Amino acid sequence: MSFPSRVILLLILLGRFAQGADLISMGDWVETIGASKLVAGAGSDLQPQIESVSGATILTISNAPGSWILRARFSGTGGHPDVSVQVKRTSTGSGAGRIDGGTTYTELTGLDAEICSGTESREGIALQFRLTGLSCHVSPDTYVSSIIFTVQ
């Protein structure tokens, strides 16, 4: 093998090891909360919990050299202070690796929280979101919670 070929091979190998796992996410959740979400019409309060569909966000973890942990946190304020955003895993996805945990809701904050863990690549991991703390004291507005997922 010539010298340039060896250099190229070395770069490729170094690149694979240096990259770590890759994370790709698809799908946002948009929910409109109006009078139809009252528990029992006029006189009642809003449903305290509202869930997204299962698979509102789909994650794919690839190029994972070994075990990994998926974490999530808010970027910014996270929305109305009375309302919590929670997330859970609703499918295992598919792939060579394994996936554990994350099947009960985890409340998101500004700090990384572990959602689930696994090994190697997993494709099509479905997530479901839930809003809690809704009431008629949450003033009409549009609240945006940006969520950062990290796999390490």
Add this chain to the structure above:
Amino acid sequence: MKNSIKTTIATVIVSSLAASAVLAGPTAQQTVTYEVSAINEISVSSPTVSLTVNAATAGSAPTAASNSSTTYAITTNESDRKITGVLNSAMPSGVSLSASLAAPTGADSAGPVALTGSAQDLVTGISTLNESGKVITYSLSATSAAGVVPSASKTVTLTVTAGS
């Protein structure tokens, strides 16, 4: 020439590696957006109330008829709301229908208010609450001069609207 080709290939591969590192990485971002719409809901426990003025004390005007069997329920997620009441058409001459709504927590009742074809304030100062079982008292009165008035139906529309 041979070295030039190798250099080009090496550059392409290195560039590809760099590009893949930029396009995919260990983080991803999604958004959860929830829009809370304005909610101003009111309902009454019974759609109909019957009132009949058919008695009087000699020497006095006919005795007013009163009914407190109806209640209302309200939910609002806004501040500075009020409840208004309006009739679908004016009452006959000499006949008056009034409504008095019990105020929900923190709000003020206007007490008995004669209803007309124009919206009247019945409760003011309502802010972000949900309550039910608030009593509505209707009262029908008539003067002697009104004479015998045929039975008629009126529709009272209660509305939660802006205004303190």
